[in-house]
Amino acid sequence: MDYGAMIEYLPLYGHAALLTLRIGWIGIAGSIAIGLASALVTHFRIPVLHGIARAYIELFRNTPLLIQLFFIYFGLPRLGVPVDAEFCGCLGLSLLGGAYMAETFRSGLEAVEPGQTESALSLGMSTPQVMRHIVLPQAVALSIQSFVANVVFLLKETSVFSAISLLDLMFVAKDLIGLYYDTTECLVMLVIFYLMIILPVSIAGTIVERRLRHGAFGA
Amino acid sequence: MELLGLDVLFKGANAARLLQGLLVAVEISVISVVISIALGLLFGVFMTWKNPVARFVSRLYLEVVRIMPQLVLLFVVFFGATRVLHVNLSAEVSAIIVFSFWGVAEMGDLVRGALGSIPAQQYRSAQALGMTDAQMYRHVIVPQTVRRLIPLSINLVTRMIKTTSLVMMIGVVEMMKVGQQIIEANRMTSPNAVFGIYGTIFVLYFLICWPISLLAGKLEKKWSI
Numbered sequence: 069m070d071y072g073a074m075i076e077y078l079p080l081y082g083h084a085a086l087l088t089l090r091i092g093w094i095g096i097a098g099s100i101a102i103g104l105a106s107a108l109v110t111h112f113r114i115p116v117l118h119g120i121a122r123a124y125i126e127l128f129r130n131t132p133l134l135i136q137l138f139f140i141y142f143g144l145p146r147l148g149v150p151v152d153a154e155f156c157g158c159l160g161l162s163l164l165g166g167a168y169m170a171e172t173f174r175s176g177l178e179a180v181e182p183g184q185t186e187s188a189l190s191l192g193m194s195t196p197q198v199m200r201h202i203v204l205p206q207a208v209a210l211s212i213q214s215f216v217a218n219v220v221f222l223l224k225e226t227s228v229f230s231a232i233s234l235l236d237l238m239f240v241a242k243d244l245i246g247l248y249y250d251t252t253e254c255l256v257m258l259v260i261f262y263l264m265i266i267l268p269v270s271i272a273g274t275i276v277e278r279r280l281r282h283g284a285f286g287a
Numbered sequence: 288m289e290l291l292g293l294d295v296l297f298k299g300a301n302a303a304r305l306l307q308g309l310l311v312a313v314e315i316s317v318i319s320v321v322i323s324i325a326l327g328l329l330f331g332v333f334m335t336w337k338n339p340v341a342r343f344v345s346r347l348y349l350e351v352v353r354i355m356p357q358l359v360l361l362f363v364v365f366f367g368a369t370r371v372l373h374v375n376l377s378a379e380v381s382a383i384i385v386f387s388f389w390g391v392a393e394m395g396d397l398v399r400g401a402l403g404s405i406p407a408q409q410y411r412s413a414q415a416l417g418m419t420d421a422q423m424y425r426h427v428i429v430p431q432t433v434r435r436l437i438p439l440s441i442n443l444v445t446r447m448i449k450t451t452s453l454v455m456m457i458g459v460v461e462m463m464k465v466g467q468q469i470i471e472a473n474r475m476t477s478p479n480a481v482f483g484i485y486g487t488i489f490v491l492y493f494l495i496c497w498p499i500s501l502l503a504g505k506l507e508k509k510w511s512i
Contacts, residue, residue, distance in 0.1 A: 227356035
Protein backbone atom coordinates (compact mmCIF):
# COMPACT_ATOMS: atom_id res chain seq x y z
CA MET A 69 0.00 0.00 0.00
CA ASP A 70 1.10 3.51 -0.78
CA TYR A 71 1.17 5.21 2.61
CA GLY A 72 2.43 8.49 1.14
CA ALA A 73 -0.71 8.80 -0.95
CA MET A 74 -2.86 7.95 2.05
CA ILE A 75 -1.31 10.75 4.09
CA GLU A 76 -1.82 13.07 1.18
CA TYR A 77 -5.52 12.21 1.02
CA LEU A 78 -6.00 12.53 4.76
CA PRO A 79 -7.16 16.19 4.78
CA LEU A 80 -9.73 15.46 2.07
CA TYR A 81 -11.15 12.54 4.02
CA GLY A 82 -11.05 14.51 7.27
CA HIS A 83 -13.00 17.32 5.70
CA ALA A 84 -15.55 14.91 4.25
CA ALA A 85 -15.91 13.12 7.58
CA LEU A 86 -16.72 16.45 9.27
CA LEU A 87 -19.41 17.08 6.67
CA THR A 88 -20.84 13.60 7.20
CA LEU A 89 -20.85 14.13 10.96
CA ARG A 90 -22.40 17.59 10.72
CA ILE A 91 -25.27 16.47 8.52
CA GLY A 92 -25.61 13.23 10.45
CA TRP A 93 -26.05 14.91 13.81
CA ILE A 94 -28.31 17.68 12.53
CA GLY A 95 -30.40 15.02 10.83
CA ILE A 96 -30.56 12.88 13.96
CA ALA A 97 -31.56 15.88 16.09
CA GLY A 98 -34.23 16.68 13.51
CA SER A 99 -35.49 13.11 13.47
CA ILE A 100 -35.78 13.02 17.26
CA ALA A 101 -37.88 16.19 17.16
CA ILE A 102 -40.09 14.99 14.29
CA GLY A 103 -40.30 11.49 15.75
CA LEU A 104 -41.32 12.70 19.21
CA ALA A 105 -43.99 14.99 17.77
CA SER A 106 -45.39 12.24 15.51
CA ALA A 107 -45.28 9.68 18.32
CA LEU A 108 -47.25 11.93 20.68
CA VAL A 109 -49.76 12.81 17.96
CA THR A 110 -50.38 9.15 17.18
CA HIS A 111 -50.29 8.04 20.82
CA PHE A 112 -52.97 10.51 21.89
CA ARG A 113 -54.87 10.05 18.62
CA ILE A 114 -55.17 13.78 17.99
CA PRO A 115 -57.72 14.12 15.16
CA VAL A 116 -56.54 15.01 11.62
CA LEU A 117 -52.89 15.26 12.72
CA HIS A 118 -53.03 11.57 13.63
CA GLY A 119 -53.89 10.62 10.05
CA ILE A 120 -51.24 12.88 8.58
CA ALA A 121 -48.59 11.50 10.93
CA ARG A 122 -49.52 7.88 10.08
CA ALA A 123 -49.35 8.57 6.35
CA TYR A 124 -45.99 10.30 6.74
CA ILE A 125 -44.56 7.45 8.84
CA GLU A 126 -45.67 4.75 6.39
CA LEU A 127 -44.49 6.71 3.36
CA PHE A 128 -41.00 7.39 4.66
CA ARG A 129 -40.46 3.99 6.25
CA ASN A 130 -41.28 2.23 3.01
CA THR A 131 -39.15 4.18 0.55
CA PRO A 132 -35.37 4.41 0.25
CA LEU A 133 -33.53 7.53 1.38
CA LEU A 134 -31.96 7.89 -2.05
CA ILE A 135 -35.25 8.49 -3.84
CA GLN A 136 -36.41 10.78 -1.02
CA LEU A 137 -33.27 12.86 -1.50
CA PHE A 138 -33.61 12.90 -5.31
CA PHE A 139 -37.21 13.96 -5.01
CA ILE A 140 -36.42 16.78 -2.61
CA TYR A 141 -33.21 17.89 -4.29
CA PHE A 142 -34.13 17.68 -7.97
CA GLY A 143 -37.91 17.74 -7.81
CA LEU A 144 -38.74 20.59 -5.46
CA PRO A 145 -36.80 23.30 -7.35
CA ARG A 146 -39.03 22.56 -10.37
CA LEU A 147 -42.01 23.46 -8.23
CA GLY A 148 -40.31 26.74 -7.39
CA VAL A 149 -38.80 25.71 -4.05
CA PRO A 150 -35.03 26.02 -4.25
CA VAL A 151 -33.02 23.75 -1.93
CA ASP A 152 -29.26 23.57 -1.45
CA ALA A 153 -27.57 20.20 -1.14
CA GLU A 154 -26.62 20.42 2.51
CA PHE A 155 -30.07 21.56 3.58
CA CYS A 156 -31.57 18.79 1.46
CA GLY A 157 -29.33 16.22 3.20
CA CYS A 158 -30.38 17.40 6.65
CA LEU A 159 -34.05 17.55 5.68
CA GLY A 160 -34.01 14.14 4.00
CA LEU A 161 -32.28 12.47 6.92
CA SER A 162 -34.62 14.15 9.43
CA LEU A 163 -37.71 13.03 7.54
CA LEU A 164 -36.49 9.47 7.12
CA GLY A 165 -35.27 9.27 10.71
CA GLY A 166 -38.40 10.95 12.04
CA ALA A 167 -40.53 8.14 10.67
CA TYR A 168 -38.34 5.48 12.34
CA MET A 169 -38.04 7.40 15.61
CA ALA A 170 -41.81 7.90 15.70
CA GLU A 171 -42.35 4.13 15.66
CA THR A 172 -39.68 3.64 18.32
CA PHE A 173 -41.12 6.25 20.68
CA ARG A 174 -44.70 5.13 20.06
CA SER A 175 -43.97 1.50 20.84
CA GLY A 176 -42.07 2.67 23.93
CA LEU A 177 -45.11 4.64 25.09
CA GLU A 178 -47.40 1.72 24.37
CA ALA A 179 -45.19 -0.70 26.24
CA VAL A 180 -45.80 1.16 29.51
CA GLU A 181 -48.67 -0.66 31.14
CA PRO A 182 -51.99 1.24 31.20
CA GLY A 183 -52.27 0.33 34.88
CA GLN A 184 -49.38 2.68 35.59
CA THR A 185 -51.22 5.64 34.07
CA GLU A 186 -54.44 4.70 35.82
CA SER A 187 -52.74 4.41 39.21
CA ALA A 188 -51.02 7.75 38.75
CA LEU A 189 -54.26 9.44 37.73
CA SER A 190 -56.08 7.96 40.71
CA LEU A 191 -53.35 9.40 42.95
CA GLY A 192 -54.49 12.80 41.69
CA MET A 193 -51.70 13.51 39.19
CA SER A 194 -52.51 15.61 36.13
CA THR A 195 -51.93 14.14 32.67
CA PRO A 196 -48.73 16.18 32.06
CA GLN A 197 -47.45 15.05 35.47
CA VAL A 198 -48.22 11.43 34.65
CA MET A 199 -46.34 11.76 31.37
CA ARG A 200 -43.37 13.45 32.97
CA HIS A 201 -42.93 11.37 36.09
CA ILE A 202 -44.42 7.99 35.25
CA VAL A 203 -44.79 7.23 31.57
CA LEU A 204 -41.88 8.99 29.82
CA PRO A 205 -39.05 7.69 32.06
CA GLN A 206 -40.22 4.12 31.52
CA ALA A 207 -40.90 4.66 27.82
CA VAL A 208 -37.37 6.01 27.34
CA ALA A 209 -35.83 3.01 29.05
CA LEU A 210 -37.96 0.64 26.98
CA SER A 211 -37.17 2.24 23.64
CA ILE A 212 -33.45 2.90 24.13
CA GLN A 213 -32.37 -0.24 22.28
CA SER A 214 -34.24 0.55 19.12
CA PHE A 215 -33.29 4.24 19.50
CA VAL A 216 -29.60 3.34 19.39
CA ALA A 217 -30.21 1.07 16.40
CA ASN A 218 -31.91 4.00 14.65
CA VAL A 219 -29.00 6.36 15.33
CA VAL A 220 -26.52 3.85 13.90
CA PHE A 221 -28.82 3.25 10.93
CA LEU A 222 -29.10 6.99 10.21
CA LEU A 223 -25.34 7.50 10.43
CA LYS A 224 -24.95 4.67 7.92
CA GLU A 225 -27.55 6.20 5.65
CA THR A 226 -25.48 9.40 5.38
CA SER A 227 -23.36 7.43 2.90
CA VAL A 228 -25.84 8.13 0.09
CA PHE A 229 -25.36 11.90 0.21
CA SER A 230 -22.71 11.75 -2.49
CA ALA A 231 -25.59 11.16 -4.93
CA ILE A 232 -26.75 14.75 -4.46
CA SER A 233 -23.18 16.00 -4.94
CA LEU A 234 -22.33 16.57 -1.31
CA LEU A 235 -18.60 16.14 -0.83
CA ASP A 236 -18.92 13.38 1.73
CA LEU A 237 -16.70 10.34 2.36
CA MET A 238 -18.19 8.27 -0.46
CA PHE A 239 -17.81 11.14 -2.89
CA VAL A 240 -14.16 11.73 -1.97
CA ALA A 241 -13.35 8.03 -2.20
CA LYS A 242 -15.00 7.62 -5.58
CA ASP A 243 -13.41 10.80 -6.87
CA LEU A 244 -9.89 9.82 -5.79
CA ILE A 245 -10.28 6.31 -7.22
CA GLY A 246 -11.31 7.85 -10.52
CA LEU A 247 -8.41 10.31 -10.51
CA TYR A 248 -5.45 8.27 -9.28
CA TYR A 249 -6.48 4.59 -9.33
CA ASP A 250 -5.23 4.12 -5.76
CA THR A 251 -8.23 1.88 -5.26
CA THR A 252 -6.99 -0.16 -2.30
CA GLU A 253 -5.73 2.86 -0.36
CA CYS A 254 -8.89 4.86 -0.94
CA LEU A 255 -11.16 1.99 0.08
CA VAL A 256 -9.14 1.21 3.22
CA MET A 257 -9.38 4.85 4.27
CA LEU A 258 -13.11 4.87 3.54
CA VAL A 259 -13.65 1.87 5.79
CA ILE A 260 -11.45 3.32 8.56
CA PHE A 261 -13.26 6.65 8.53
CA TYR A 262 -16.69 5.02 8.73
CA LEU A 263 -15.44 2.86 11.60
CA MET A 264 -14.27 5.99 13.40
CA ILE A 265 -17.66 7.62 12.96
CA ILE A 266 -19.97 4.73 13.78
CA LEU A 267 -18.06 2.41 16.14
CA PRO A 268 -17.98 4.87 19.10
CA VAL A 269 -21.73 5.44 18.76
CA SER A 270 -22.39 1.73 18.68
CA ILE A 271 -20.23 1.11 21.78
CA ALA A 272 -21.68 4.07 23.69
CA GLY A 273 -25.15 2.84 22.78
CA THR A 274 -24.47 -0.59 24.24
CA ILE A 275 -23.21 0.95 27.49
CA VAL A 276 -26.20 3.29 27.87
CA GLU A 277 -28.52 0.42 27.07
CA ARG A 278 -27.05 -1.74 29.82
CA ARG A 279 -27.30 1.09 32.37
CA LEU A 280 -30.88 1.94 31.54
CA ARG A 281 -32.12 -1.61 31.56
CA HIS A 282 -32.41 -1.43 35.35
CA GLY A 283 -34.96 1.33 34.99
CA ALA A 284 -37.26 -0.89 32.96
CA PHE A 285 -38.34 -3.03 35.91
CA GLY A 286 -37.10 -6.28 34.56
CA ALA A 287 -38.65 -5.82 31.13
CA MET B 288 -49.56 16.24 -16.62
CA GLU B 289 -47.15 18.71 -18.22
CA LEU B 290 -46.76 20.60 -15.00
CA LEU B 291 -45.91 17.51 -12.97
CA GLY B 292 -43.80 16.09 -15.80
CA LEU B 293 -45.81 12.89 -15.99
CA ASP B 294 -46.17 13.21 -19.79
CA VAL B 295 -42.66 11.83 -20.21
CA LEU B 296 -43.80 8.51 -18.79
CA PHE B 297 -46.03 7.95 -21.81
CA LYS B 298 -43.42 8.88 -24.40
CA GLY B 299 -42.04 5.92 -26.29
CA ALA B 300 -41.18 2.98 -24.07
CA ASN B 301 -40.35 5.04 -21.02
CA ALA B 302 -42.86 3.46 -18.66
CA ALA B 303 -41.86 -0.04 -19.78
CA ARG B 304 -38.19 0.78 -19.31
CA LEU B 305 -38.84 2.02 -15.81
CA LEU B 306 -40.65 -1.20 -14.96
CA GLN B 307 -37.80 -3.19 -16.44
CA GLY B 308 -35.46 -1.30 -14.11
CA LEU B 309 -37.75 -2.25 -11.27
CA LEU B 310 -37.47 -5.90 -12.31
CA VAL B 311 -33.68 -5.70 -12.08
CA ALA B 312 -34.00 -4.35 -8.54
CA VAL B 313 -36.50 -7.05 -7.61
CA GLU B 314 -34.31 -9.74 -9.15
CA ILE B 315 -31.28 -8.67 -7.13
CA SER B 316 -33.30 -8.62 -3.92
CA VAL B 317 -35.01 -11.96 -4.55
CA ILE B 318 -31.71 -13.76 -5.21
CA SER B 319 -30.10 -12.16 -2.17
CA VAL B 320 -33.09 -12.94 0.03
CA VAL B 321 -33.06 -16.61 -0.94
CA ILE B 322 -29.32 -16.89 -0.22
CA SER B 323 -29.70 -14.94 3.04
CA ILE B 324 -32.50 -17.11 4.34
CA ALA B 325 -30.80 -20.39 3.46
CA LEU B 326 -27.37 -19.50 4.86
CA GLY B 327 -28.84 -17.30 7.61
CA LEU B 328 -30.66 -20.26 9.14
CA LEU B 329 -27.37 -22.15 9.36
CA PHE B 330 -25.51 -19.11 10.65
CA GLY B 331 -28.17 -18.55 13.30
CA VAL B 332 -27.66 -22.04 14.66
CA PHE B 333 -23.88 -21.50 14.50
CA MET B 334 -24.34 -18.34 16.58
CA THR B 335 -25.90 -20.33 19.41
CA TRP B 336 -22.76 -22.47 19.81
CA LYS B 337 -21.01 -21.96 23.13
CA ASN B 338 -17.56 -22.40 21.56
CA PRO B 339 -15.57 -19.15 22.17
CA VAL B 340 -14.10 -19.19 18.66
CA ALA B 341 -17.55 -19.54 17.09
CA ARG B 342 -18.78 -16.74 19.34
CA PHE B 343 -15.94 -14.41 18.40
CA VAL B 344 -16.27 -15.08 14.67
CA SER B 345 -20.03 -14.59 14.59
CA ARG B 346 -19.83 -11.50 16.79
CA LEU B 347 -17.17 -9.94 14.54
CA TYR B 348 -19.09 -10.73 11.37
CA LEU B 349 -22.28 -9.26 12.79
CA GLU B 350 -20.53 -6.09 13.98
CA VAL B 351 -18.88 -5.51 10.61
CA VAL B 352 -22.25 -5.75 8.89
CA ARG B 353 -23.91 -3.57 11.52
CA ILE B 354 -21.34 -0.81 11.32
CA MET B 355 -20.40 -0.59 7.64
CA PRO B 356 -22.89 1.20 5.42
CA GLN B 357 -24.11 -1.06 2.60
CA LEU B 358 -22.84 1.46 0.10
CA VAL B 359 -19.31 1.20 1.52
CA LEU B 360 -19.50 -2.58 1.23
CA LEU B 361 -20.69 -2.23 -2.36
CA PHE B 362 -17.72 0.01 -3.14
CA VAL B 363 -15.29 -2.32 -1.41
CA VAL B 364 -16.51 -5.36 -3.31
CA PHE B 365 -17.06 -3.71 -6.66
CA PHE B 366 -13.86 -1.65 -6.85
CA GLY B 367 -11.75 -3.64 -4.42
CA ALA B 368 -12.27 -7.16 -5.73
CA THR B 369 -10.90 -6.28 -9.14
CA ARG B 370 -7.86 -4.68 -7.59
CA VAL B 371 -6.99 -7.10 -4.82
CA LEU B 372 -8.27 -10.45 -6.08
CA HIS B 373 -7.91 -9.71 -9.79
CA VAL B 374 -11.40 -11.00 -10.51
CA ASN B 375 -13.78 -8.94 -12.55
CA LEU B 376 -17.15 -8.80 -10.87
CA SER B 377 -20.07 -7.25 -12.66
CA ALA B 378 -22.00 -4.65 -10.70
CA GLU B 379 -24.97 -7.02 -10.36
CA VAL B 380 -22.85 -9.83 -8.94
CA SER B 381 -21.16 -7.41 -6.53
CA ALA B 382 -24.58 -6.25 -5.39
CA ILE B 383 -25.78 -9.81 -4.80
CA ILE B 384 -22.59 -10.65 -2.87
CA VAL B 385 -22.94 -7.60 -0.62
CA PHE B 386 -26.67 -8.05 -0.04
CA SER B 387 -26.20 -11.72 0.81
CA PHE B 388 -23.24 -10.96 3.09
CA TRP B 389 -25.45 -8.46 4.90
CA GLY B 390 -28.58 -10.61 4.84
CA VAL B 391 -26.94 -13.75 6.20
CA ALA B 392 -25.66 -11.83 9.24
CA GLU B 393 -29.01 -10.16 9.95
CA MET B 394 -30.98 -13.32 9.31
CA GLY B 395 -28.60 -15.28 11.54
CA ASP B 396 -29.12 -12.80 14.34
CA LEU B 397 -32.89 -13.08 13.95
CA VAL B 398 -32.68 -16.89 14.09
CA ARG B 399 -30.46 -16.70 17.17
CA GLY B 400 -32.92 -14.32 18.82
CA ALA B 401 -35.91 -16.49 17.95
CA LEU B 402 -34.24 -19.66 19.24
CA GLY B 403 -33.12 -17.89 22.41
CA SER B 404 -36.59 -16.55 23.10
CA ILE B 405 -38.08 -20.03 23.53
CA PRO B 406 -38.25 -20.52 27.31
CA ALA B 407 -36.35 -23.49 28.71
CA GLN B 408 -39.58 -24.86 30.24
CA GLN B 409 -40.85 -25.58 26.73
CA TYR B 410 -37.99 -28.02 26.21
CA ARG B 411 -38.39 -29.57 29.63
CA SER B 412 -42.15 -29.90 29.43
CA ALA B 413 -41.86 -31.60 26.06
CA GLN B 414 -39.33 -34.04 27.48
CA ALA B 415 -41.48 -34.61 30.56
CA LEU B 416 -44.34 -35.55 28.27
CA GLY B 417 -42.09 -38.24 26.86
CA MET B 418 -41.48 -36.68 23.45
CA THR B 419 -38.41 -37.72 21.54
CA ASP B 420 -36.01 -34.97 20.47
CA ALA B 421 -37.33 -35.08 16.92
CA GLN B 422 -40.93 -34.81 18.12
CA MET B 423 -40.05 -31.97 20.46
CA TYR B 424 -38.45 -29.94 17.70
CA ARG B 425 -41.17 -30.76 15.20
CA HIS B 426 -44.18 -30.01 17.35
CA VAL B 427 -42.96 -27.56 19.97
CA ILE B 428 -39.79 -25.66 19.21
CA VAL B 429 -39.76 -25.13 15.44
CA PRO B 430 -43.37 -23.87 15.13
CA GLN B 431 -42.76 -21.27 17.83
CA THR B 432 -39.42 -20.23 16.36
CA VAL B 433 -40.91 -19.85 12.89
CA ARG B 434 -43.74 -17.68 14.19
CA ARG B 435 -41.26 -15.32 15.77
CA LEU B 436 -39.00 -15.40 12.75
CA ILE B 437 -41.36 -14.82 9.85
CA PRO B 438 -42.53 -11.24 10.56
CA LEU B 439 -38.97 -10.12 11.28
CA SER B 440 -37.52 -11.72 8.17
CA ILE B 441 -40.26 -10.16 6.05
CA ASN B 442 -39.05 -6.80 7.33
CA LEU B 443 -35.55 -7.71 6.23
CA VAL B 444 -36.93 -8.29 2.74
CA THR B 445 -38.37 -4.77 2.52
CA ARG B 446 -35.08 -3.35 3.73
CA MET B 447 -33.29 -5.23 0.96
CA ILE B 448 -35.71 -3.99 -1.67
CA LYS B 449 -35.20 -0.42 -0.48
CA THR B 450 -31.45 -0.80 -0.46
CA THR B 451 -31.41 -1.90 -4.10
CA SER B 452 -31.77 1.81 -4.86
CA LEU B 453 -28.08 2.11 -3.95
CA VAL B 454 -26.82 -0.23 -6.65
CA MET B 455 -27.13 2.52 -9.27
CA MET B 456 -24.10 4.08 -7.57
CA ILE B 457 -21.91 1.21 -8.78
CA GLY B 458 -23.50 1.28 -12.19
CA VAL B 459 -26.32 -1.28 -12.18
CA VAL B 460 -29.00 -0.06 -14.53
CA GLU B 461 -32.02 -0.47 -12.28
CA MET B 462 -35.03 1.75 -11.72
CA MET B 463 -33.18 4.78 -10.33
CA LYS B 464 -30.64 4.73 -13.12
CA VAL B 465 -33.30 4.31 -15.82
CA GLY B 466 -35.16 7.22 -14.27
CA GLN B 467 -32.02 9.36 -14.47
CA GLN B 468 -31.52 8.39 -18.11
CA ILE B 469 -35.10 9.26 -19.03
CA ILE B 470 -34.80 12.62 -17.29
CA GLU B 471 -31.51 13.38 -19.06
CA ALA B 472 -32.90 12.44 -22.45
CA ASN B 473 -35.97 14.65 -22.07
CA ARG B 474 -34.28 17.57 -20.39
CA MET B 475 -35.03 20.02 -23.21
CA THR B 476 -38.57 19.02 -24.10
CA SER B 477 -39.99 18.41 -20.64
CA PRO B 478 -37.92 19.94 -17.86
CA ASN B 479 -40.50 18.91 -15.29
CA ALA B 480 -39.81 15.23 -15.97
CA VAL B 481 -37.48 15.28 -12.97
CA PHE B 482 -40.49 15.76 -10.74
CA GLY B 483 -42.71 13.24 -12.48
CA ILE B 484 -40.15 10.47 -12.88
CA TYR B 485 -38.66 10.66 -9.41
CA GLY B 486 -42.17 10.99 -8.04
CA THR B 487 -43.20 7.84 -9.88
CA ILE B 488 -40.20 5.88 -8.57
CA PHE B 489 -40.95 7.14 -5.07
CA VAL B 490 -44.51 5.86 -5.36
CA LEU B 491 -43.40 2.54 -6.93
CA TYR B 492 -41.01 1.78 -4.09
CA PHE B 493 -43.77 2.59 -1.64
CA LEU B 494 -46.30 0.40 -3.45
CA ILE B 495 -43.94 -2.56 -3.26
CA CYS B 496 -42.68 -2.17 0.29
CA TRP B 497 -45.82 -1.01 2.04
CA PRO B 498 -47.97 -4.14 1.51
CA ILE B 499 -45.04 -6.29 2.63
CA SER B 500 -44.62 -4.18 5.79
CA LEU B 501 -48.35 -4.39 6.46
CA LEU B 502 -48.22 -8.15 6.14
CA ALA B 503 -45.29 -8.36 8.55
CA GLY B 504 -47.14 -6.16 11.05
CA LYS B 505 -50.31 -8.24 10.77
CA LEU B 506 -48.45 -11.54 11.29
CA GLU B 507 -46.55 -10.10 14.21
CA LYS B 508 -49.80 -9.10 15.91
CA LYS B 509 -51.54 -12.36 15.08
CA TRP B 510 -48.72 -14.53 16.37
CA SER B 511 -47.64 -12.49 19.37
CA ILE B 512 -47.83 -14.51 22.55
